[in-house]
Amino acid sequence: MYSQDSDENEKRKALALERSSTPREYYARLRSVGATDGNEKPGAVQLVCRRDIEEALRTPELFSSVLVDTDIMGSVEPIIPLNVDPPEHVRYRRLLDPLFAPKHMAALQPAVLGHTNALIDSFIDRGSCDFSAELAVPLPCSTFLTLLGLPVDELSALVRWKDIMIRAETLVDNPDDAKQLQFDTAKDIYARFGAEMADRRTKPREDLITFLTTAEIEGSKLSDSEILRICFLLLAAGLDTVTISLQCIFAYLLEHPEARQMLIEKPGSENLLIEELLRWETPVQQLTRFPTRDIEIGGCPIRKGQEVQLALSSANVDPDGVPGADQVDVTRNDIRSLAFGGGPHRCLGSNLARMELRTVIRAWHDRIPEYAVAPGVTLQWNGSTLRGVDHMPLVFPAGGRA
Amino acid sequence: MKLSIDAERCQGHGRCFELAPDLIDADDLGRGEVLVEGEDVPDALIDAARSAVRACPEGAITLS
Ligand code: SF4
Numbered sequence: 456m457y458s459q460d461s462d463e464n465e466k467r468k469a470l471a472l473e474r475s476s477t478p479r480e481y482y483a484r485l486r487s488v489g490a491t492d493g494n495e496k497p498g499a500v501q502l503v504c505r506r507d508i509e510e511a512l513r514t515p516e517l518f519s520s521v522l523v524d525t526d527i528m529g530s531v532e533p534i535i536p537l538n539v540d541p542p543e544h545v546r547y548r549r550l551l552d553p554l555f556a557p558k559h560m561a562a563l564q565p566a567v568l569g570h571t572n573a574l575i576d577s578f579i580d581r582g583s584c585d586f587s588a589e590l591a592v593p594l595p596c597s598t599f600l601t602l603l604g605l606p607v608d609e610l611s612a613l614v615r616w617k618d619i620m621i622r623a624e625t626l627v628d629n630p631d632d633a634k635q636l637q638f639d640t641a642k643d644i645y646a647r648f649g650a651e652m653a654d655r656r657t658k659p660r661e662d663l664i665t666f667l668t669t670a671e672i673e674g675s676k677l678s679d680s681e682i683l684r685i686c687f688l689l690l691a692a693g694l695d696t697v698t699i700s701l702q703c704i705f706a707y708l709l710e711h712p713e714a715r716q717m718l719i720e721k722p723g724s725e726n727l728l729i730e731e732l733l734r735w736e737t738p739v740q741q742l743t744r745f746p747t748r749d750i751e752i753g754g755c756p757i758r759k760g761q762e763v764q765l766a767l768s769s770a771n772v773d774p775d776g777v778p779g780a781d782q783v784d785v786t787r788n789d790i791r792s793l794a795f796g797g798g799p800h801r802c803l804g805s806n807l808a809r810m811e812l813r814t815v816i817r818a819w820h821d822r823i824p825e826y827a828v829a830p831g832v833t834l835q836w837n838g839s840t841l842r843g844v845d846h847m848p849l850v851f852p853a854g855g856r857a
Numbered sequence: 858m859k860l861s862i863d864a865e866r867c868q869g870h871g872r873c874f875e876l877a878p879d880l881i882d883a884d885d886l887g888r889g890e891v892l893v894e895g896e897d898v899p900d901a902l903i904d905a906a907r908s909a910v911r912a913c914p915e916g917a918i919t920l921s
Contacts, residue, residue: 553886557871558883730872791914797915801870
């Protein structure tokens, strides 16, 4: 019995590794078998066809985002707006969407460029760096601190917090300990943000926390709990997603010198390249939904409340959904991507993520046009549905551009 | 040909105003807003309009 369980576990681990290392082949295989897959997570069903996934994203009344019977990252109440359904969801989005609209992101860009250059300064003379630990991880964290109006010297504390909340299972061995650690940390985070809110109420500033403490929805102020659950979303959804996107894009660039050459020769070409690689690599591989009644998809019965994963990673490269989706072209401008999801829950931070990615990719190629994986190193995909490369040791001419 | 955006479908992915900035702008929520509502799209901008139509993840834009 026990060994059967551990066999199952090993099998799941192998599948997860395959999903993150060779996602296009992996999902092409699943799609050739059927519209659903039940192998990766016990009790859950995964949708793999573009059409079904689009349908699920656009039908929130049938595919709910409200968590059933599970708590997310030690947060007892639903995270806003991630785990809230329409119509309530719409009220929050109307408040938050303008904050993350392109105009606001443009105003934040100089600060992000400043953070990027400071991080590059810290390793450029060495001629080597771990792209993940020294740029892809800290950059979105610094951006988050700036956005919220928290001191940048809290960077290492923030990195630790988000690691616990997003991947506690990689920090401690026992799943129960991981849960407890998350629970305790969630309390710390709530306490910390609570103190910041109290501070902004007496001393308002130009930052997101101040905005949230004064904002009103239909004439009433947000409660402390609502504000905390919004901050929690930014922490949970805005950090690792940008980190892994940078890792996915650089992993591609390291293998495609012609794409690197284009970035060096044509400033601005990063915009279309980023869109295409977010689609092609799909760093956020899955979203989760819960059906509000019993349904059937592709002959597979799905129970009300059962966990359903929407494989964006598959939808984005499914040529039966969008012709040509199984080809990559970093200059194309004509293909629909679900990299930021779709429907009413479209990623709130998509414009922030784009701005961060553009800023880093431009600054890096202006300063360090020549780079390679450190000799003797093979990059390893992490096996997570937040698909990335945890260690990316790179080498380049010391000082960067000759 | 005229360009229009179905406001019910648009979710603010923001592809359209990047690809066709002369035809579409972002409103305060970051959603697409046609600048040439009801007008014929000039020939020189038809390609830009087509790529916006094809790139919109929600299929919210029509050119007809
Ligand atoms: S690309 Fe589509 S969804 Fe995005 S803003 Fe334009 S019309 Fe809206």
